[in-house]
Amino acid sequence: MIEARQLTKTFRDKKRGEIVAAEDITFRVSPGQIYGLLGANGAGKTTTLRMLATLLQPSRGGATVAGFDIVRDAAKVRAHVGFLAASTALYGRLTAREMIAYFGRLNGLTGAQIKARTQQLAADLEMDEFLDRRCDKFSTGMKQKTSIARTLVHDPAVMIFDEPTLGLDVIAARTIVRFVRDCRNRGKTVIYSTHVMSEVEKLCDVVGIIHGGKLLAEGTLPELRARTGETDVEEIFVKTVGGDQP
Amino acid sequence: MNWTNIATIYTKELRDMLRDRRTLLSMIIIPTLVMPAIMALVAFISFKVVREARATAPTVMVIGGDDSPAVRAALGANDKVKIVPAAPDWKRQISDKKVRAAVELPPGFDAVLARGAPAAVKIYNYEGEMRSAFAVSELRRFFNDYRDREIAARLDRRGLPPELVKPFELKTENVAPPEKVGGNVIGGLIPYLFILLAFTGAMYPAMDLTAGEKERGTMETILCSPVARIDLVLGKFLMVLTASLGTVLFSLLSMTLTFLAGGSLFAKFGGAAAAGAAKTAAAAGPALPALDPLGLIAVLGMVIPVAVLFSAVLLAVSLFAKSFKEAQSYVSPLIIVIILPAVVGMLPGVELNAKLALVPILNVSLVSKELVSGVWQWSYLALIFGSTCLYAAAALGLAVKMFQREDVIFRS
Numbered sequence: 019m020i021e022a023r024q025l026t027k028t029f030r031d032k033k034r035g036e037i038v039a040a041e042d043i044t045f046r047v048s049p050g051q052i053y054g055l056l057g058a059n060g061a062g063k064t065t066t067l068r069m070l071a072t073l074l075q076p077s078r079g080g081a082t083v084a085g086f087d088i089v090r091d092a093a094k095v096r097a098h099v100g101f102l103a104a105s106t107a108l109y110g111r112l113t114a115r116e117m118i119a120y121f122g123r124l125n126g127l128t129g130a131q132i133k134a135r136t137q138q139l140a141a142d143l144e145m146d147e148f149l150d151r152r153c154d155k156f157s158t159g160m161k162q163k164t165s166i167a168r169t170l171v172h173d174p175a176v177m178i179f180d181e182p183t184l185g186l187d188v189i190a191a192r193t194i195v196r197f198v199r200d201c202r203n204r205g206k207t208v209i210y211s212t213h214v215m216s217e218v219e220k221l222c223d224v225v226g227i228i229h230g231g232k233l234l235a236e237g238t239l240p241e242l243r244a245r246t247g248e249t250d251v252e253e254i255f256v257k258t259v260g261g262d263q264p
Numbered sequence: 265m266n267w268t269n270i271a272t273i274y275t276k277e278l279r280d281m282l283r284d285r286r287t288l289l290s291m292i293i294i295p296t297l298v299m300p301a302i303m304a305l306v307a308f309i310s311f312k313v314v315r316e317a318r319a320t321a322p323t324v325m326v327i328g329g330d331d332s333p334a335v336r337a338a339l340g341a342n343d344k345v346k347i348v349p350a351a352p353d354w355k356r357q358i359s360d361k362k363v364r365a366a367v368e369l370p371p372g373f374d375a376v377l378a379r380g381a382p383a384a385v386k387i388y389n390y391e392g393e394m395r396s397a398f399a400v401s402e403l404r405r406f407f408n409d410y411r412d413r414e415i416a417a418r419l420d421r422r423g424l425p426p427e428l429v430k431p432f433e434l435k436t437e438n439v440a441p442p443e444k445v446g447g448n449v450i451g452g453l454i455p456y457l458f459i460l461l462a463f464t465g466a467m468y469p470a471m472d473l474t475a476g477e478k479e480r481g482t483m484e485t486i487l488c489s490p491v492a493r494i495d496l497v498l499g500k501f502l503m504v505l506t507a508s509l510g511t512v513l514f515s516l517l518s519m520t521l522t523f524l525a526g527g528s529l530f531a532k533f534g535g536a537a538a539a540g541a542a543k544t545a546a547a548a549g550p551a552l553p554a555l556d557p558l559g560l561i562a563v564l565g566m567v568i569p570v571a572v573l574f575s576a577v578l579l580a581v582s583l584f585a586k587s588f589k590e591a592q593s594y595v596s597p598l599i600i601v602i603i604l605p606a607v608v609g610m611l612p613g614v615e616l617n618a619k620l621a622l623v624p625i626l627n628v629s630l631v632s633k634e635l636v637s638g639v640w641q642w643s644y645l646a647l648i649f650g651s652t653c654l655y656a657a658a659a660l661g662l663a664v665k666m667f668q669r670e671d672v673i674f675r676s
Contacts, residue, residue, distance in 0.1 A: 029671070030671075068674075071488055073484065073487050073488065073670075073673075073674070074670050074674070075670065093490045093491075093492060094490070096488060096489060096490040097490040099488070101488040103484065105481050105484050106481060106482075106484050106485040106488065107480050107481030107482050107484075107485060108482070108485070109276075109280060109482055110480070111279075111280045111283040111284060112276070112279070112280065116276075116279075120272070120276050121489055123272045124269060124272060124273075124486075124489040124490065124491045125489065125490060126490070152283075168485070
C-alpha cells in the first residue's frame with residue numbers, strides 16, 4: 019500500500035530561486051495494483067518517487083509506504099521497497115551473485131537466506147549462465163535482470179519503478195514490462211513512472227497525469243477516456259496538460 | 265550506527281577496490297616499486313657522477329710563472345690536477361667548461377719566495393660548478409701545503425721550532441649520537457613523505473567512492489537500501505583510511521628494504537673504491553644517516569590521525585562533485601595545501617612551540633623530526649595527537665553531514 023498526502027518538494031536554486039518540483043501530490047495505490055505516473059521530462063515524477071523511496075525528504079505533506087511513514091521510519095520504508103530506475107546502476111567490479119548478496123546482507127538477510135534467494139531469482143530470471151561474471155561485462159539485458167534481482171532480493175511488498183525502460187532496446191524493455199506485471203500478479207503494490215504512452219496502456223491499472231509538479235488527473239484509462247472524450251492515450255495526456263505548449 | 269552494516273559496506277568496498285587496477289597502482293605498485301626505484305636511481309646516478317668527477321683530474325691552466333720553475337714543477341707533479349698550456353682566452357675557456365680553473369702566479373714567484381717578500385697567488389673559477397669546485401679545492405690544498413713547506417723551511421733556516429707559528433691545534437668532533445644527526449639530516453623528509461603518501465593514497469578511492477559512484481549511478485542504488493547514511497559514510501571512510509595507511513605502510517616497508525639493501529651495497533662499493541683510489545673516493549661514499557626505529561614507529565602513530573583527517577576531508581570534498589573529473593579539480597589544489605606546511609616543517613630552524621603544535625600537518629611534521637632523532641617531548645606529542653584527532657573528528661563529522669544533504673547527494 020502507498021498513500022501519498024499532499025506531497026510537496028521545493029528546491030532552492032541560486033539562479034532561479036525557489037523551484038516547486040512537486041506540489042500537493044495525493045494518491046493511493048493498493049496491493050495488486052499498478053499505478054502509472056505519466057508525465058513529460060521535468061514534470062516531477064522522479065522527485066515524487068524519490069520522496070516515496072525516502073531518498074528525498076518532502077518539504078510538506080507526507081506519505082506512508084507499506085504502513086511506514088516516509089519521514090519517521092525511512093529505513094523501514096526502504097526495507098519494504100524495491101526501487102528500480104534507469105539511474106540505479108550496478109557495481110561493475112562485482113559479479114551478479116555478489117551484487118545480490120550485498121543487497122541481501124544490507125537488508126538483514128542471513129547467509130542461508132541469501133543463498134536460497136539467489137538460487138530462486140537466478141532460476142526465475144534465467145541468470146545462471148552469467149551469475150558469476152562481473153557486471154561491467156554484461157549486455158543491457160543481463161544488467162536489467164541483475165538489477166531486477168537486486169530489487170527483489172528482500173522480497174519487498176512495494177515496488178517503485180522510475181522510468182525503468184529509459185534507453186533500453188525493445189527486448190530489454192519487454193523483460194522489464196513482464197517483470198512489472200509479475201509483481202502485480204504476486205500482489206505487490208506497484209508504482210511506475212513513464213513518459214511512454216504505450217507502456218501506460220499495457221501496464222497500468224490507474225493512471226496519474228503529472229505536469230509542472232502537479233497531479234492534474236487521475237483514474238483508470240476508461241475513466242480518463244470518458245472524461246476527456248479522447249481514445250488515444252497521447253491525446254488524453256495532451257488535453258489534460260493543456261495543449262502542445264510546454 | 266549498525267556495525268554489521270558498516271562491516272558489510274567496508275568489505276564490499278575493499279573487494280571492489282582490490283579488483284581495480286588503478287587503485288592497486290596508486291596504493292601498492294607506485295609506493296612499493298616505483299618510488300624506491302626512482303630514489304635508488306637518483307642516488308646511483310648522483311653517486312656515479314660525483315665519483316667520476318673526482319676520479320678524473322680537472323684541467324687547470326697556469327698563467328705566468330715561466331720564471332718560476334720550482335713551483336711549476338711541483339704543480340706538474342701533482343696528479344690531482346691536469347695542467348694544460350696557457351692560452352690568452354682562459355676566461356672564456358673556464359666559462360665554456362673547457363678548463364675548470366686557472367691559477368695566476370705573480371712574476372718571479374720562486375725568487376720572491378726566496379727573498380721572503382710578500383706575494384699573492386690568484387685562483388679563477390666557475391662558481392657553483394662541481395668540477396670547477398673540485399679543481400679549486402685541489403689547488404687550495406696544493407698551495408696551502410706549498411706554503412706550509414715554505415714556512416717550515418724558513419723556520420728551520422732560523423733554527424726555530426714549528427710550534428712558533430702553530431701554537432695550538434684546532435679540531436672538531438661530533439658528539440651527537442648518529443640517529444640525532446640522521447634525524448636532523450633526513451628527519452624532516454620522512455614525515456613529509458608519509459604525509460604526502462597518506463594524502464595521495466586516500467585521494468583516488470575517496471573520489472571513486474563518492475563522485476565516481478554518483479557518475480556511474482551506483483550511489484542512488486545503495487541509497488535505496490535500508491542502510492543508514494551514517495553507516496554508509498563510515499564504511500566508505502574506513503575503506504579510504506585503509507588505502508591511505510596502506511600506501512604509507514607499503515612505502516615504508518619498501519623504503520626500509522631499499523635503505524638496508526642500498527646501505528650494504530653502499531658500504532661494499534665505497535670500500536672497494538677507497539682501496540683503489542685512496543682518500544678522495546672514500547670521501548665520496550658518505551655514511552648513511554641512522555634513525556631511531558622507535559621514533560619511526562611513533563611517527564607512524566602520529567600519521568594515523570592525519571590519515572583520518574585526510575580521508576574524511578577528501579570524502580566530504582569529493583562527494584560534493586558531480587563527476588570524477590570535477591572531484592579531481594577540487595582535490596588537486598588541496599595537494600598544495602598539504603605540501604606547504606609539510607615543507608615548512610622540513611626547513612631548518614623552524615622549531616616546535618605551543619602555537620605551532622596546533623597547526624595541523626605542520627605540527628606532525630615538526631614533532632616527527634624530533635621523534636626520528638630520538639627526542640620525545642611528551643607534552644607536545646599529547647597536544648599534537650589530541651588536536652589532530654580533534655580536527656580529524658570534525659572532518660569526519662563534516663563528511664557525515666555532507667552525506668545527509670540532499671542537495672549534495674543529488675546535485676545536478
